[in-house]
Amino acid sequence: xxxxxxxxxVEGDVVLRQSLLEQLALNKEFETTALSTGVxxxxxxxxxxxDLLILSVGLPDINxxxxxxxxxxxxxxxxxxxxxxxxxxxxTILPTNNGATSYILKPFRLGVLLECIRxxxxxxxxxxxxxxxxxPYSFHPAAKLLLLTDTNDPIRLTEKEAAILKYLLESSxxxxxxxxxxxxxxxxxxxxxxxxxxxxxxxxxxxxxRDPSNAEILVTESGGYRLIP
Numbered sequence: 001x002x003x004x005x006x007x008x009x010v011e012g013d014v015v016l017r018q019s020l021l022e023q024l025a026l027n028k029e030f031e032t033t034a035l036s037t038g039v040x041x042x043x044x045x046x047x048x049x050x051d052l053l054i055l056s057v058g059l060p061d062i063n064x065x066x067x068x069x070x071x072x073x074x075x076x077x078x079x080x081x082x083x084x085x086x087x088x089x090x091x092t093i094l095p096t097n098n099g100a101t102s103y104i105l106k107p108f109r110l111g112v113l114l115e116c117i118r119x120x121x122x123x124x125x126x127x128x129x130x131x132x133x134x135x136p137y138s139f140h141p142a143a144k145l146l147l148l149t150d151t152n153d154p155i156r157l158t159e160k161e162a163a164i165l166k167y168l169l170e171s172s173x174x175x176x177x178x179x180x181x182x183x184x185x186x187x188x189x190x191x192x193x194x195x196x197x198x199x200x201x202x203x204x205x206x207x208x209x210r211d212p213s214n215a216e217i218l219v220t221e222s223g224g225y226r227l228i229p
């Protein structure tokens with residue numbers, strides 16, 4: 001799983017909120033923002049795209065179920081986990097019908113929450129709704145689109161350009177060799193040369209970079225290419 005997945009935690013209980021924030025911070029794969037109110041969550045979701053949201057049902061201002069529905073109406077497509085106070089069996093994960101992806105009953109073990117988070121993130125990355133942050137853009141592989149974050153202006157990609165970006169993103173900022181990219185994008189027995197790949201990289205930079213001759217997002221490294229998200 002890629003590093004730096006953005007998580008929004010909304011929990012009214014200050015002790016639980018701080019505890020979860022500290023525990024999630026120990027996992028370098030997450031960048032967690034913690035808020036105490038539903039209104040704060042609604043405002044934050046308009047400014048920042050989160051990869052996953054964790055909402056407590058018992059918030060001081062907005063019921064967590066209602067908050068979940070409002071977020072969905074605001075076009076938040078990320079997985080949403082509801083934390084519900086109940087006298088039922090703890091450590092239970094069940095689906096809901098109010099826009100949430102799943103819910104966890106309190107009290108719960110951190111390992112249960114982490115397992116749920118990781119499962120939903122993996123599923124989201126494979127879904128048609130998957131979005132990835134890439135410099136000043138949101139990248140939508142299924143639609144073959146780059147969207148400027150500030151203006152939502154679209155930049156259309158070819159199938160191969162989208163496949164190259166997605167493969168580089170999934171490599172977690174590591175350098176990917178030219179031969180590996182050729183084999184993965186065009187197939188092992190395609191006979192396509194590195195010149196074809198370099199042409200696609202050139203065209204991608206024309207779309208991605210402020211100054212294509214001085215790349216800051218899709219950079220050339222010794223032996224291959226790397227994305228700087």
